[in-house]
Amino acid sequence: MDGSRRTALITGITGQDGGHLASLLHEKGYRVFGLIRGQHNPRRDDVERDLPFVELLEGDVTDPTSLVRAVETSSPDELYNFAAISHVGYSFNHPTLTMEVTGKGVLNVLEAVRLSGRAERTKIYQASTSEMFGGMDYSMPGSGYNEQSQFHPRSPYGVAKLYGHWIAKNYRESYGMFVVCGVLFNHEGERRGTEFVTRKITRAVARIHLGLQDTINLGVLWPKRDWGYAGDYVRGIWMMMQHHEPDDFVLATGEAHSIEDFLATAFAKIGVGDWRPYVTFDPALTRAAEVDNLLGDSSKAEQVLGWRREVGFDDLVTRMVAHDLADQRLRHGISPLTPPVVPADVTAPPVETAPELP
Ligand code: F7E
Numbered sequence: 001m002d003g004s005r006r007t008a009l010i011t012g013i014t015g016q017d018g019g020h021l022a023s024l025l026h027e028k029g030y031r032v033f034g035l036i037r038g039q040h041n042p043r044r045d046d047v048e049r050d051l052p053f054v055e056l057l058e059g060d061v062t063d064p065t066s067l068v069r070a071v072e073t074s075s076p077d078e079l080y081n082f083a084a085i086s087h088v089g090y091s092f093n094h095p096t097l098t099m100e101v102t103g104k105g106v107l108n109v110l111e112a113v114r115l116s117g118r119a120e121r122t123k124i125y126q127a128s129t130s131e132m133f134g135g136m137d138y139s140m141p142g143s144g145y146n147e148q149s150q151f152h153p154r155s156p157y158g159v160a161k162l163y164g165h166w167i168a169k170n171y172r173e174s175y176g177m178f179v180v181c182g183v184l185f186n187h188e189g190e191r192r193g194t195e196f197v198t199r200k201i202t203r204a205v206a207r208i209h210l211g212l213q214d215t216i217n218l219g220v221l222w223p224k225r226d227w228g229y230a231g232d233y234v235r236g237i238w239m240m241m242q243h244h245e246p247d248d249f250v251l252a253t254g255e256a257h258s259i260e261d262f263l264a265t266a267f268a269k270i271g272v273g274d275w276r277p278y279v280t281f282d283p284a285l286t287r288a289a290e291v292d293n294l295l296g297d298s299s300k301a302e303q304v305l306g307w308r309r310e311v312g313f314d315d316l317v318t319r320m321v322a323h324d325l326a327d328q329r330l331r332h333g334i335s336p337l338t339p340p341v342v343p344a345d346v347t348a349p350p351v352e353t354a355p356e357l358p
Contacts, residue, residue: 009074011035011061011109012082013054014043016191017127020234021080022051028238033074035059035067035083061105067112071122078241080125081109084161087195088131091157092288098156099163106164110171110179123178123241126168130185130226130252131158135291144226144256144295147183147248154289169248178246182237185252185296188316189230190323197259198227198320201266206324208278209270210334211341215278219285221263224256224293229311229319236307243305252296253309265314269321271343278342 008025012018013034022032034054036044047054057073059066061083071079084102085091091098106126113122133145134152141149153159165181172179192199197218204216228251236251257265267275301307311319329336 005029005031006077007031007033007074008078008080009033009035009057009070009076010054010080010082011059012080012084012127013047013051013056014041015082015086016189016193016230017082017187017234017237018080019047019051019191020189020230021082021237022054024234024238026051026053030078031055033057033070033076035061035070037083061108062100064108064112067108068116071112071116071118075118076122078123078125079109079113080127080237080241081106082127083109084127085157087193088155088157088291089285089287090195091155091160095156099160101160102157103160103163107167110167110177113177114171114175119175119177123246124168124171124180125237125241126164126179126181128165128168128181128183128248129158129161130183130250130294130296131155131291132162132165132183133294134158135223135294137293140293140295141297143299144252144254144297145183146250146297147300154291155287158291172246180240180243180246181248182233182240183248183250183296184233184237185226185228185250185294187228187230187233187251188320190320191230192320198262199324201259201262202317202320202324203328204278205266205270205321206328208342209325209340210328210332210338212328212332215280217280217282217285218259219282219287220290221259221279222292223290224258224295226252226254226256226294226296227262227313227316228253228309229316232309232311236301236305236309239305239307240301247304249301249305249307250296250298251301251307251309252298253313254295254297255313256293256295257313262317265317266321269318270340 134154188198207213
């Protein structure tokens, strides 16, 4: 093996960011290890299929011994801590577990590196989040939240992440460890889980278009989010880790859109102007406390790191809808030449004149 080849360990390898980052690091020539939880993890097959170059190590951020073992086995130059219970709604129903994984798990990762004697050799990335700001209108600066803004988390998830953020900074200050905190606003894409609102919508839009479902159940539609593309953000994460000193950086697009905007944009991609007939309200999908408005200001990352996001809101929605259309067609054996079901008045090319599929 090339002695100069860098090694990375990613916790949360089965998630959206773990997948994007593993691919990026592999392209850059890293040896990539991924921490995977539990016996017979059903997502192991997905990782082995989609990221065959990743060397999987069994472990859990709630199990310090497994972390020490993973760090000692992989001897990482860079450790990216993405492991978390990341669904805000779920965290209201499972607050204790959320604190154990999303909060205390960060401490376990930091300690594993320190106790393995790698405090000076392993750089650590902690996945902090815009949910720490809480989106209370009175507290959001006009240009959006930045690294100086006050925190006011509104969910067990946000509170647990804030603990993780501060313990990470504490290890940076106390032990001089290279610990970076990336405060990332919502980032979406083709690999996003279908439990998050953007992917839930784009998947439903594709399925409605193809006649596989009639409507989509959603919670409240007014909240605004600063939605960017996960691929852009993972590139920013890597840039933070290459900076000469560890610091905190916000990554955001500087544009906020409501869920209604997202619906309108996604339905427009299949030629539907009025999305309302396709959306039903489900009170079970509302949260005990809502984050109304999140807008981020990533000027620091742009100036200090030279980071720029490349994918804008409309492109993001286009990518996600196109991906879900192709994915649903493949899963259900629907030819791209089959006329869509919704909107009913779309004139599709006559199937008999179209070329045969291979
Ligand atoms: O909700 C509303 C919901 O779950 C967005 C995570 O990655 O980003 C994410 O957290 C909004 C909320 O993302 C449904 O009430 C309506 O206002 O897609 P979400 P999130 O809560 O913003 C941050 C930065 C993270 O760090 C998190 O880990 O959409 N909403 N109806 C719905 N949300 C969901 N999930 N499902 C619905 O049916």
